Amino acid sequence: MKISKQQLEQVNGRIDALLKAGSFYGKKLREAGISHVDSPEHFEELPFSEKSDLRDAYPLGLMTAPENEIVRIHSSSGTTGLPVIIPYTARDVEDWAIMFARCYEMAGITSMDRIQITPGYGLWTAGIGFQAGAERLGAMVIPMGPGNTEKQLTMMQDMRSTVLCSTSSYALLLTEEIEKRGIRDRICLKKGVIGSERWGDKMRQRIHEGLGIELYDIYGLTEIYGPGIGINCACNQGMHYWDDYLYLEIVDPQTLRPVPDGEMGEIVITTLVKEGAPLIRYRTHDLSRIIPGPCPCGSPYPRLDTIMGRTDDMMKIKGVNVFPSQIEEILRDFPEVSSEYQIRISHLDGRDTMRIYVETNGSVNFLDLADRVAAKIKASIGFTPLVKVVENGLLPRSEKKTRRVIDERYE
Ligand code: ZN
Numbered sequence: 001m002k003i004s005k006q007q008l009e010q011v012n013g014r015i016d017a018l019l020k021a022g023s024f025y026g027k028k029l030r031e032a033g034i035s036h037v038d039s040p041e042h043f044e045e046l047p048f049s050e051k052s053d054l055r056d057a058y059p060l061g062l063m064t065a066p067e068n069e070i071v072r073i074h075s076s077s078g079t080t081g082l083p084v085i086i087p088y089t090a091r092d093v094e095d096w097a098i099m100f101a102r103c104y105e106m107a108g109i110t111s112m113d114r115i116q117i118t119p120g121y122g123l124w125t126a127g128i129g130f131q132a133g134a135e136r137l138g139a140m141v142i143p144m145g146p147g148n149t150e151k152q153l154t155m156m157q158d159m160r161s162t163v164l165c166s167t168s169s170y171a172l173l174l175t176e177e178i179e180k181r182g183i184r185d186r187i188c189l190k191k192g193v194i195g196s197e198r199w200g201d202k203m204r205q206r207i208h209e210g211l212g213i214e215l216y217d218i219y220g221l222t223e224i225y226g227p228g229i230g231i232n233c234a235c236n237q238g239m240h241y242w243d244d245y246l247y248l249e250i251v252d253p254q255t256l257r258p259v260p261d262g263e264m265g266e267i268v269i270t271t272l273v274k275e276g277a278p279l280i281r282y283r284t285h286d287l288s289r290i291i292p293g294p295c296p297c298g299s300p301y302p303r304l305d306t307i308m309g310r311t312d313d314m315m316k317i318k319g320v321n322v323f324p325s326q327i328e329e330i331l332r333d334f335p336e337v338s339s340e341y342q343i344r345i346s347h348l349d350g351r352d353t354m355r356i357y358v359e360t361n362g363s364v365n366f367l368d369l370a371d372r373v374a375a376k377i378k379a380s381i382g383f384t385p386l387v388k389v390v391e392n393g394l395l396p397r398s399e400k401k402t403r404r405v406i407d408e409r410y411e
Pocket of ligand 1: 233234235240295296297298299
């Protein structure tokens, strides 16, 4: 989708602000000799920005608005090295809430809903984003934050929560707990707004059936406001995103050239109006595609397909590039296995080995199932993994994100 004239004007506004602030991207622009873009082709000459640039700017090097206009910071989790600090102006905070409220509306959630929020509050963008959007909509918020499943379930019943906001891992954990306790008829949930990690159809089906709720995928990242920049509609054919706030490109992760609409690649985002920390051509490392054409729901907002994984999720095993989503797709054809799996990669006797743990119940012959899964993976990916079948419930469940790939070669 080519950048529009109006979006170009907005980008020029952000370029001016970045040059004036002299932040990392202002310097990049100066080095590239660019102070203005006047065509889609010219836009594509703008340098990319990367998470490492943002990290190098720690602590407040991204600040692009005057300090008296900054009202808040958020921070992305610093799993490797320094965290990234994103400053927000009052307008950024409001814009984010407007986008988030739009997400709820797209999911058919109204001011009569009671929204139980389980993502974390604090430096994290998650909890407060879910809350600000819900308040703007006029819904009743039950701000639980993460963990304490006992209390979550009590409040869910007593407050008669109708919407659950959570990660897919935590939604699964709650589904299993509700079943274990036999309290499903006391749960009033109708919808789930699920964010922050990629999840497969099997897990979606499990939560949908277990809780009897409609599920919506919310998209976003801390560097770009936070969750709430896109969500699927009831037609469930991709996520609508807000192109009045953001311009999205899909690029080939190797060549970094934009690919045509419909083709898979890396999502690159430009913020059109963000003041505190505008980002231009920010590489998300998320893999997806733009879905061409209008949505049957009639919404004018363009669509992004479900996130297929991350460029850095790619596992190189015996010279073959493998994504966890490929393994997940194969497991989907085995109705006897649960939605949970774990991949461990190690280096043994000079060779890479992949072990895959899957769960099933006692009515299945474990050895036979392991052989069938291994054969299917060999047929589709080209090498034979070691498959180990375990009892349902044995693989780790998480209140946040579930770690499914453990690469022991680098640990
Ligand atoms: Zn739609």
